Amino acid sequence: MIALVDYGAGNLTSVRKALSALGAEFMTPEQPPDVKGARAVIVPGVGHFAATSALHEEWRVAIGGAARAGTPLFGICVGMQWLFEGSDEAPGVAGLGVMKGRIARLDGDAEKRLKVPHVGWNALDFTREARLLRGLDSGAQVYFTHSYAAPVTSECIAATTHANTFAAAVERDNIFGVQFHPEKSGDAGLQILRNFLEICDRC
């Protein structure tokens, strides 16, 4: 059973539908101890980083502990941002800190008409081989909607460029994150979710 963490950050219906379409079994943990025993943990989310403050200390211990024990952890959008140390969007709210770096606001470019929020389909430029991106080619298009993003570090597996270049996907050991919405990215997105489910199957 996969634990799909609902911390009140928007709507989980899309993620649920995509996971169901792929035949995944999942539940929404009511309390932090429910995470124990899950074969994987997914932290989705849209909207504001401050919403992750609902993931208080007990959640952090439960999810962080599971990840350290090798349970696959997948953060989507704000859920990926939460894997990092913190965000300029809500400076008082700490991230889980399993990825190094801080989330910063995207740059726009008035001259090139590049707006923030960054909304729409943009390309993934693969930066290295990664299990999460199997079956896809560099240049694959996925759907983004966000104003903040993670820096490109050694954990970045795909970068995307708007006015500046940011980490669109990260992977280290069994910890994964994507800034875009795989559940809204058509076939490319479903392939990424399928890859994650296959990684879970092998654990």
Add this chain to the structure above:
Amino acid sequence: MLTKRIIACLDVRDGQVVKGVQFQQLRHAGDPGELARRYNVEGIDEVVILDITATLEKRQALARTIHAVASEIFLPLTVGGGIRSEEDAAAAVEAGADKVSLNTAALRNPEVITTLAKRYGSQAVIIAIDAKRRDDGFAVYVRSGTTDAARDAVAWAHEAESRGAGEILLTSMDRDGTKAGFDCEMTAAVSDAVDIPVIASGGAGTFDHFTDVFTSGHADAALAASIFHYAESSVADLKHHLRAHGIPVRL
């Protein structure tokens, strides 16, 4: 590079796709799920369901339609038409909508924009503006274009953004249904006034109209309904045309 989005609009009444368009090329063309699936195969970037049901059972019928479409496609799905309250929006989101589009309700009660943006995030809140050209600017109309709202489209778009809207869906009433092309001047005026994406709507008749609205119209996305119902105007053909004219699209 961020691509320009092509959005298909499904006008739905009592669970069936309607509007004065030629469905004869399609089988089961009146079924929203079926149509959405076809558009998905052709490479549509997003789908909008515009509900025009006028019965008391509206909400349940709409929820079934949203569920049917959301089960077929894994693309951003917007629902508009008769979203009057936070409860209407919540029902649409619960059924599978990623974004809700508000028009009359937002003008009557602009606080609802902020309420919904706080609850679901700005990315989930689209403000639909129906506007007509006038000597002194672009006049906003509400109640399906029947009532002059006494607001200027540019000023209203700006206010909607400041209240938390995530996108603007701008429809030219002058061009709607004419196939004479998008109102590029109006689209550019609104797009230049806000930082959030602007979706142009109304007037799509040829592929060049899309090229125009993405260049001189400064649009971030373009929405159309009837043009895609013709077999000869597939979404894929449109996107190949746009790419050949230097417009970045997802292919």
